[in-house]
Amino acid sequence: MLQQADGHGSGSDAHGGEALREGLQEFLGGEASLQQLDDLTKVNPVTLETVLRCLQARYMADTFYTNAGCTLVALNPFKPVPQLYSPELMREYHAASQPQTLKPHIFTVGEQTYRNVRSLIEPVNQSIVVSGESGAGKTWTSRCLMKFYAMVAASPTSWESHKVAERIEQRILNSNPIMEAFGNACTLRNNNSSRFGKFIQLQLNGAQQMTGAAVQTYLLEKTRVACQAPSERNFHIFYQIYKGARADERVQWRLPEGAAFSWLPHPERTLEEDCFEVTREAMLHLGIDAPTQNNIFQALAGLLHLGNTRFADSGNEAQPCPLVDDAQCQGSVGTSALLLGLPEDHLLETLRIRTIRAGRDQQVFRKPCSQAECDTRRDCLAKLVYARLFDWLVSVINSSICATPDSWTTFIGLLDVYGFESFPNNSLEQLCINYANEKLQQHFVAHYLRAQQEEYAVEGLAWSFVSYQDNQPCLDLIEGSPVSICSLLNEECRLNRPSSAAQLQTRIESALTGRPRLGRDRLSPEPSFTVLHYAGPVRYSTAGLVEKNKDPVPLELTRLLQQSQDPLLKVLFPADPEEKSQEEPSGQNRAPVLTVVSKFKASLEQLLQVLHSTTPHYIRCIKPNSQAQVQIFHREEVLSQLEACGLVETIHISAAGFPIRVSHRNFLERYKLLRRLRPATTPGPHGPCPAGGQSAPRAPGRLCCCFSSAASPLATAVSREALGS
Numbered sequence: 032m033l034q035q036a037d038g039h040g041s042g043s044d045a046h047g048g049e050a051l052r053e054g055l056q057e058f059l060g061g062e063a064s065l066q067q068l069d070d071l072t073k074v075n076p077v078t079l080e081t082v083l084r085c086l087q088a089r090y091m092a093d094t095f096y097t098n099a100g101c102t103l104v105a106l107n108p109f110k111p112v113p114q115l116y117s118p119e120l121m122r123e124y125h126a127a128s129q130p131q132t133l134k135p136h137i138f139t140v141g142e143q144t145y146r147n148v149r150s151l152i153e154p155v156n157q158s159i160v161v162s163g164e165s166g167a168g169k170t171w172t173s174r175c176l177m178k179f180y181a182m183v184a185a186s187p188t189s190w191e192s193h194k195v196a197e198r199i200e201q202r203i204l205n206s207n208p209i210m211e212a213f214g215n216a217c218t219l220r221n222n223n224s225s226r227f228g229k230f231i232q233l234q235l236n237g238a239q240q241m242t243g244a245a246v247q248t249y250l251l252e253k254t255r256v257a258c259q260a261p262s263e264r265n266f267h268i269f270y271q272i273y274k275g276a277r278a279d280e281r282v283q284w285r286l287p288e289g290a291a292f293s294w295l296p297h298p299e300r301t302l303e304e305d306c307f308e309v310t311r312e313a314m315l316h317l318g319i320d321a322p323t324q325n326n327i328f329q330a331l332a333g334l335l336h337l338g339n340t341r342f343a344d345s346g347n348e349a350q351p352c353p354l355v356d357d358a359q360c361q362g363s364v365g366t367s368a369l370l371l372g373l374p375e376d377h378l379l380e381t382l383r384i385r386t387i388r389a390g391r392d393q394q395v396f397r398k399p400c401s402q403a404e405c406d407t408r409r410d411c412l413a414k415l416v417y418a419r420l421f422d423w424l425v426s427v428i429n430s431s432i433c434a435t436p437d438s439w440t441t442f443i444g445l446l447d448v449y450g451f452e453s454f455p456n457n458s459l460e461q462l463c464i465n466y467a468n469e470k471l472q473q474h475f476v477a478h479y480l481r482a483q484q485e486e487y488a489v490e491g492l493a494w495s496f497v498s499y500q501d502n503q504p505c506l507d508l509i510e511g512s513p514v515s516i517c518s519l520l521n522e523e524c525r526l527n528r529p530s531s532a533a534q535l536q537t538r539i540e541s542a543l544t545g546r547p548r549l550g551r552d553r554l555s556p557e558p559s560f561t562v563l564h565y566a567g568p569v570r571y572s573t574a575g576l577v578e579k580n581k582d583p584v585p586l587e588l589t590r591l592l593q594q595s596q597d598p599l600l601k602v603l604f605p606a607d608p609e610e611k612s613q614e615e616p617s618g619q620n621r622a623p624v625l626t627v628v629s630k631f632k633a634s635l636e637q638l639l640q641v642l643h644s645t646t647p648h649y650i651r652c653i654k655p656n657s658q659a660q661v662q663i664f665h666r667e668e669v670l671s672q673l674e675a676c677g678l679v680e681t682i683h684i685s686a687a688g689f690p691i692r693v694s695h696r697n698f699l700e701r702y703k704l705l706r707r708l709r710p711a712t713t714p715g716p717h718g719p720c721p722a723g724g725q726s727a728p729r730a731p732g733r734l735c736c737c738f739s740s741a742a743s744p745l746a747t748a749v750s751r752e753a754l755g756s
């Protein structure tokens with residue numbers, strides 16, 4: 032390669048080669064030290080190795096933010112760094128004439144979006160997509176940005192408007208402890224893991240003051256209410272009431288100290304998040320008064336008691352399953368019924384007996400459920416109540432923080448979205464999450480390519496993009512029409528036919544045969560299919576997929592809850608005015624099933640529409656190690672996150688374009704040795720252009736010369752030298 036670069040054959044003089052080698056050493060030695068490079072696109076060449084080395088060097092030097100073109104990479108410090116988020120620093124970024132010239136920071140992104148809204152350049156509205164794996168720092172980042180906006184989006188000259196913004200900001204910030212208490216849980220990866228996605232829209236008026244906000248949530252992991260993975264916990268709120276209730280409340284909610292609850296694993300663990308008082312206070316500020324709070328906590332205690340209700344096998348299909356005869360189970364149905372405002376016998380019957388309508392005259396038959404069915408109905412009841420309660424809380428929060436439509440004109444959206452997931456066992460939850468990430472990745476790549484193209488145009492470079500990994504085939508596989516994984520899952524739900532995991536696998540394989548992003552793990556111990564996502568292959572188990580997609584709620588359960596005497600449940604489950612509409616339709620009258628996948632797809636499309644109408648900004652949060660340790664940088668773990676958040680893809684795209692960017696001055700400094708070795712013989716239109724590089728634009732742009740890695744042997748040679756290979 033060096034021979035190609037200097038243009039001499041194998042007989043070139045040894046001295047020339049030596050000189051070039053020395054020159055290259057000087058060139059590499061002269062590189063700014065990696066930790067000082069505040070933009071990964073300035074790393075030369077842009078490769079995974081150099082990018083990793085740069086991030087590691089910066090992390091070890093306590094530099095947690097680095098630009099990567101149009102993305103900000105945020106490394107989790109895993110330690111308090113108060114000076115990094117101080118009001119003084121916020122003011123500094125806000126006051127800077129060119130914030131992008133300051134050190135990379137989330138406040139640069141915050142300020143940029145804030146200025147863009149003001150600049151009235153289309154599209155005016157802005158969005159920030161904060162992504163990363165669990166525990167990477169998304170929630171932290173979103174919180175800090177909210178504080179930043181609360182500071183800058185208030186007029187310093189008007190005390191009155193400052194107060195309004197502060198009040199709104201306070202309410203918006205108060206929504207955090209509530210959402211976290213009800214939507215976060217301690218998992219293996221994060222003590223305070225958000226188990227839902229959220230999009231916060233910060234609403235600004237013509238004077239750029241924050242007048243309100245709106246929250247949209249996605250895909251709450253409601254199964255956690257009734258089923259917690261080993262070493263994980265239920266939602267924080269259950270522990271808060273269990274540990275923080277006053278003596279009188281313990282009596283009222285039937286939560287004596289030390290009582291054991293199946294759905295409350297690891298109550299002995301003390302977490303910062305078990306702060307009941309903070310939640311109560313925040314609820315009060317958002318208008319949820321003490322009696323309503325009491326009502327909510329009582330219902331939650333009712334769910335805990337429901338979890339202690341267990342069934343034994345009746346041994347006779349015609350007989351309902353008896354309750355398990357042990358101390359924990361005894362009395363649990365009665366207590367649960369009491370706390371949920373339900374008649375005990377009705378609750379027990381609904382859990383154990385299924386009603387079926389059949390025949391022309393829709394005769395009602397009653398069939399005892401199997402033990403497994405009883406468990407499923409119990410869990411379903413709890414999930415139903417909890418999910419409705421969560422949605423209701425979000426609507427209360429929204430009504431408290433949302434501005435009237437005429438009081439805001441523009442917005443900045445903050446999307447805190449779960450990152451790409453791949454576990455040994457993946458199911459519908461992971462499919463939905465990874466589907467969302469594919470969508471966002473496509474949006475990101477389109478935006479990134481556009482940004483690159485604009486930059487090249489400014490530099491006067493004629494360039495058309497070489498092919499990059501477009502993830503449309505993967506999206507077609509997941510959501511496309513007429514046939515895709517989603518459509519097949521939905522069809523199975525609609526047909527409502529018994530189908531085993533193996534049959535579903537065969538059906539997916541035969542209907543989608545030949546699709547490039549569909550794979551198969553022949554060593555898989557269970558029926559499954561593999562999707563080759565942009566971030567890597569993920570094997571999804573087909574067992575239980577259709578049931579999860581149906582997310583069936585037996586009609587009797589909803590009816591039961593509609594009859595509750597509890598004021599909160601009356602709000603969550605209003606009586607159906609048309610009793611008839613509750614009848615389960617049969618045959619051709621059956622309405623199209625609204626599956627989990629179709630609901631998720633609809634909400635995702637809505638979100639994408641909003642994002643498309645805004646100028647997007649991206650913050651990729653990275654967890655330097657999975658033990659939450661200070662100053663530990665695990666290269667392998669970081670690499671897989673860079674892959675999962677699409678940065679590797681960006682690096683590849685960048686490498687497919689012009690991976691090496693050098694300013695005019697640096698270019699001359701660096702490459703003058705080539706002139707010593709081979710004076711230019713064929714000057715281009717703008718003067719000599721060394722060794723295959725494209726000629727410099729006439730305009731005094733930022734870049735003197737950009738090398739396409741495909742076209743430039745010199746670039747390749749330098750890349751390899753830089754990598755030390």
Ligand SMILES: Nc1ncnc2c1ncn2[C@@H]1O[C@H](COP(=O)(O)OP(=O)(O)OP(=O)(O)O)[C@@H](O)[C@H]1O
Nearest residue numbers: 107109110111165166167168169170171221224225
């Ligand atoms: N910038 C930061 N400075 C200090 N500590 C941080 C920072 N970012 C994150 N952390 C620490 O990391 C923990 C995990 O962060 P966070 O809860 O924001 O992760 P997440 O990406 O939202 O995770 P999940 O997806 O599970 O909700 C925080 O509780 C905090 O202790």
